[in-house]
Amino acid sequence: MRKPLIAGNWKMNKTISEAVQVVKDLKNAVDGVTDVEILICPPFTALCAVNNIVKDSNINLGAQDLFWETKGAFTGEISPSMIKDAGCSYVLIGHSERRQYFGETDETVNKKIKAAFLAGLTPVVCIGETLKERENNVTFKVIEKQFKCGLTGIPPEYASLAVVAYEPVWAIGTGKTATPDQAQEVHSFIRKIYGKIYKAAAEKLRILYGGSVNPGNVSELMKKSDIDGGLVGGASLDAETFAKLVKYSK
Numbered sequence: 209m210r211k212p213l214i215a216g217n218w219k220m221n222k223t224i225s226e227a228v229q230v231v232k233d234l235k236n237a238v239d240g241v242t243d244v245e246i247l248i249c250p251p252f253t254a255l256c257a258v259n260n261i262v263k264d265s266n267i268n269l270g271a272q273d274l275f276w277e278t279k280g281a282f283t284g285e286i287s288p289s290m291i292k293d294a295g296c297s298y299v300l301i302g303h304s305e306r307r308q309y310f311g312e313t314d315e316t317v318n319k320k321i322k323a324a325f326l327a328g329l330t331p332v333v334c335i336g337e338t339l340k341e342r343e344n345n346v347t348f349k350v351i352e353k354q355f356k357c358g359l360t361g362i363p364p365e366y367a368s369l370a371v372v373a374y375e376p377v378w379a380i381g382t383g384k385t386a387t388p389d390q391a392q393e394v395h396s397f398i399r400k401i402y403g404k405i406y407k408a409a410a411e412k413l414r415i416l417y418g419g420s421v422n423p424g425n426v427s428e429l430m431k432k433s434d435i436d437g438g439l440v441g442g443a444s445l446d447a448e449t450f451a452k453l454v455k456y457s458k
C-alpha cells in the first residue's frame with residue numbers, strides 16, 4: 209500500500225518568524241497523525257528555523273528547488289547537500305512556476321532529480337499541461353514528454369522512491385480544480401508509462417495531485433485509486449486549513 213502524502217508548497221511566502229509561528233501551530237494541530245505523511249516546503253531562508261521545530265515530529269521538511277552541482281562558483285544557487293544539511297528529506301523539482309519564470313526544462317529537471325537522489329533527498333517531480341495544451345487535446349503527449357525526458361535514467365534502486373506531482377498549470381492558484389476523474393485519468397496514465405520504464409516500481413510510485421486542492425475537495429480526489437496525495441500551495445499557508453487537509457475524511 210502507498211502511504212498518502214500531503215505536501216505544502218509555501219512558494220515565496222513567509223518571513224522566518226511567520227514560518228515559525230505557522231509551523232508551531234501546525235505541529236500541534238497534526239500531533240498524532242500517522243496514517244498520512246506530512247511535508248512542508250518553506251522558502252530556503254526559513255528551512256533551518258522550521259527544522260528546529262519539526263525535527264523528531266511527524267512533519268517532514270522539503271526545499272522548493274536545488275541546483276545539481278555539489279559546490280562551486282554558482283552564485284545564488286543552493287546545493288543538494290546544503291538542503292540536506294538544513295534538515296530536508298524532500299525537494300520539489302520542476303514546479304511549473306520554475307519552468308514558466310526561471311527557464312526550467314525537462315533536461316534541467318532530470319539533472320536535478322539525479323542530484324537529489326545522490327544526496328539522499330526524495331524528489332517531488334512536478335509535471336502538468338497548460339490550458340492551451342489541454343484545449344488542443346495534447347495533454348497526454350505533453351505529460352509523456354515531460355515524464356520521459358525528466359525521469360529518464362534514474363537508477364532502478366531509486367525508481368520506486370520518487371514522488372511525482374501532476375499539476376495541471378491551469379489549476380494552480382486559480383481556484384479551478386481538475387475533477388477527480390480528470391486527475392485520475394492522467395495519474396493512471398503516468399503510472400502506466402512509469403511501469404513501462406521501471407516495471408514493478410510503478411506500483412510503489414506515489415503520484416500527488418496539485419492544483420487548488422482545499423479541505424472541500426481533497427476527500428473526493430483522494431478516493432481515486434491512483435491519487436496518492438496532494439501538493440498544496442495556497443491552502444498550505446494557514447496551519448488550521450492545512451491540518452484539515454492532512455486529516456481529510458477517508
Ligand code: PEP
Nearest residue numbers: 380381418419420441442
Ligand atoms: C502549487 O503550488 O503547487 C499549487 C498546486 O498551488 P495551489 O494549491 O495554490 O493551486
